[in-house]
Amino acid sequence: MxxxxxxxxxxxxxxxxxxxxxxxxxxxxxxxxxxxxxxxxxxxxxxxxxxxxxxxxxxxxxxxxxxxxxxxxxxxxxxxAGYAPSFRETPLQDPAMDALRTGMEQLLSAHEPNPALVMDGMYDVVSANRGVHLLVDGVAEHLLRPPMNAIRLTLHPEGLAPRIRNLGEWRAHLLERMRGQIAMRGSAPLRSLYEEVAVYPAPAGDRHEDGYGDGHSPAAYPFALPLRIEVNGQVLSFISTVTTFNTPMDVTVSELAMEMFLPADPETAAALRAL
Known part of the structure; x- marks a missing residue:
C-alpha cells in the first residue's frame, strides 16, 4: 500500500x-x-x-x-483511477540521465572549495564534491558506506554531531525540515528515518544549546541559521541553499535536491581556500 x-x-x-x-x-x-x-x-x-x-x-x-x-x-x-502511470522512474545511472548527471557534476565542481551535495528523497547522497569530503573526514566508517545518508551522518553521535558547535539549533532545523516534507509527501520511509534520528543522543557535555557557541548569538547571523562545525581544529560557519528541479517529469528527478553550503563569514572562506 x-x-x-x-x-x-x-x-x-x-x-x-x-x-x-x-x-x-x-x-x-x-x-x-x-x-x-x-x-x-x-x-x-x-x-x-x-x-x-x-x-x-x-x-x-x-x-x-x-x-x-x-x-x-x-x-x-x-x-x-484505472489509468497507466504517466511519470517514469529512471535510475540515475541510466544513459538517458547522462546530461542530468553531467550538469550536476559541473555544478558541484564549480562550487568548490565550498561543500555541495546532491540527495534523493530519502536524503541519501548520490553525489558530493571535495568540500563535503573535507567535512566528513574522521566520522565512523559505517556512516560513509553507500547509501550514505546526509541526515543520519549529521546527527549520529559517531558522525558530525560531536563537531557541530550549534547542534541544538541545527538539529531542530533538520527535524523541522523533515517534518515539513513528511506532511507534504506522506512518506512512510521518511517518517521512519525521522523517528530514528530524532532519538539520537546529544554528545556528552552538550555545549550547543545556548546560542551558537564561541560567544556567538542568533543576532550575529540575522539572515539565515548557520551550520557551525569544527574542522581540523577550526570552527567553520556555513549557510545553505537547497535547489530542486522545476516541473519534473520523472519520479527520480522530482526527488533530487542539491544542497550548497556558502561561507557565512570571511574567516570560513579563507579557511576553505587554504584547506
Missing amino acids: TTAAATAGTGAEVTVGTLLRGWRERRRISQLELALRAESSARHISFVETGRSRPSQAMVLRLAEQLEVPVRERNSLLVA
Missing part, C-alpha cells in the same frame, strides 16, 4: 476518490476551493471522492497538480 493510501483509506477500500480526499484533507482545503482551483465544481469533486464519478486522466492530473501531490504519488492516483 502506498503512503497516500495508508493515509486516506485506513481500514477502507482504497480508490482514487479516497486517495484524493486524503490529499485534500492533508492540504486542508475544501472541496469548493479545490474545485475553483481545478476549474471544476464542488459537486463533481464530491462525486469523485465518493466514487459516484470516475475522473478522466486529465482531471486526475489536474487535481493532483492543484493538491501539490508528489510526482511518485501522482502515478498511484492514476493507477487507482
